[in-house]
Amino acid sequence: MKAFSNANPRDLAQAVALLNDARQQHRTVAVAGGGSDLLGMMKERLITPHLLVSLKSIKGLDQVKAAPGGGVTIGGLMTLDAISRDVQIRRLYAVLAEAAEGVATPQIRNVATLAGNVCQRPWCWYYRNGFNCLKNGGTTCYSISGENTFHAIFGGGPSYIVHPSDTAPALVALDASFRIVGPAGERRVPASEFFTLPTVNSARENVLADGEILAEIVLPRRGGAATHSTYHKVLDREAWTHAVVSAAVVMDMDKDVCRTARIVLGGVAPIPWRLPAVEAMLAGHRVTPELAAKAGEAAVAGARPLAKNGYKVPMVRTMVSRTIADIADRGLRTAN
Ligand SMILES: Cc1cc2nc3c(=O)[nH]c(=O)nc-3n(C[C@H](O)[C@H](O)[C@H](O)COP(=O)(O)OP(=O)(O)OC[C@H]3O[C@@H](n4cnc5c(N)ncnc54)[C@H](O)[C@@H]3O)c2cc1C
CATH class of the missing domain: 3.30.390.50 (CO dehydrogenase flavoprotein, C-terminal domain)
Known part of the structure; x- marks a missing residue:
């Protein structure tokens, strides 16, 4: 793994400032939730940030709170394990609790955050093995004529990855919206508009711009x-x-x-x-x-x-x- 600095911001404003300052100094940065995906990618040198901004030091983003107008707000740092066991989520938003419960292993669910799960990068073997594919800055999707057993049957082209998150389909089905903070301030994006097809930008999977953080997920009130x-x-x-x-x-x-x-x-x-x-x-x-x-x-x-x-x-x-x-x-x- 390449050497990097680690920063533990006290709040979202400081996290955004750290990301912004680093970018202005032409230093590469990455945001970590639980780090269960990111650190593996750094070990494999798929990404080599100068600075890692670890969001886990921010207090209050690991809880479920009542949302104005009904529904709930889930902090982006809430772990998948906590989501799968939360009584209110199990009762009113079972699809999310079941999706979180079905992710990976108990060890991963204990550290992995909801925001990190939604923002995880694709697990296509060409991308993860360092091929110079569309996701790694190249011009080719090798899966088209290569190993495509686990690839897309809908919405493919020019990249044929599949979105890897289990919680993402649940959040779209629940009409969730995402609170995003960044250098330009704050915005709210419906989950159905957060994820983007490769025709929009084949190197990315969502609308997050450089320096933006997925802070909270809001679930509307359901019919009981x-x-x-x-x-x-x-x-x-x-x-x-x-x-x-x-x-x-x-x-x-x-x-x-x-x-x-x-x-x-x-x-x-x-x-x-x-x-x-x-x-x-x-x-x-x-x-x-x-x-x-x-x-x-x-x-x-x-x-x-x-x-x-x-x-x-x-x-x-x-x-x-x-x-x-x-x-x-x-x-x-x-x-x-
Ligand atoms: C063996 C194995 C099996 C797995 N199986 C499954 C599975 O069945 N289902 C599934 O859904 N996933 C699976 N995963 C992926 C795993 O769930 C993810 O690694 C985990 O959810 C990521 O959460 P994290 O908080 O650790 O994210 P991190 O590793 O910290 O970050 C992941 C990505 O999200 C970005 N990110 C993190 N937080 C934020 C934020 N708040 N705002 C903006 N960007 C952010 C990071 O920069 C990084 O690119 C598996 C992983 C492994 C290793």
Whole structure:
């Protein structure tokens, strides 16, 4: 690992100032939450910052608080383990608790933060092994003609990475918004607009500009007992790894009738992949096994698999129909 300095800011303003000053002095900088991804990348020399700004020293960003107007605000430094065990999140935002619980290993979940999970870089083997690919500043995505077993079937091009975060699809499905602070001040971005396709900038995965920090995540108030949500994930081994395919589903139910639905896939696209056509198909209808099967069929419309990842198409179809049927079943059980 290349030598670097470490800074422990006392608050967000100081963190932003440290990042800004370093940039003005032409020093490279990186922001660390739990460091579980970042330090590995530094060891591999995928990034070589002069200065590491460790956010863990900032107090108060590791909690869940009531948000104005209902809902909750989750500090970006809250660990995935704490999120998965938080009683309020489990009750009102089960999809997020389940997604956090399904990440990696207990050791990683103990240090990994929600902001760090959302902002983690892709785990494409070409990028992580230092190939001069689009993510490493090159001009080629090697997965197109190379090893693409785990790559995108939706939204690919020019890069075919998949977004690696389990919590990101859950946050998009919950209509979360992100509070971002940076040298130009503060802004709030809906989760659905935070993640960006490679056509926007193939070297980045989100809208964060240099020197910006993801500070907090705001979840709107949900409909209580009538809202059901869940996260289903398929892995290529039993634990400790990213989703091959996942689905975050949030549905407002009146017995077995769906009022509104949010369906967002993970592991299949460079961003959490929302399915608005499937959501529209469900809204206002009784969720029968036939409708769930039709929704699964509609979920794969427009899929463009590469040479080795066509197996993801039937996985998505089945995962979407099963997850919807599971939620409809919960709606009925709660009503009875
Ligand atoms: C064996 C293994 C298995 C894994 N399996 C999964 C899995 O199943 N699902 C999954 O989702 N992930 C998985 N991961 C990734 C893991 O979850 C991430 O490493 C972790 O969530 C990152 O959180 P962190 O706080 O440690 O982030 P860090 O390592 O500190 O940072 C990660 C990235 O986010 C940036 N960053 C951190 N905080 C902020 C912030 N507040 N604002 C702006 N940028 C920020 C950093 O600069 C860095 O680029 C796995 C990792 C390993 C090693």
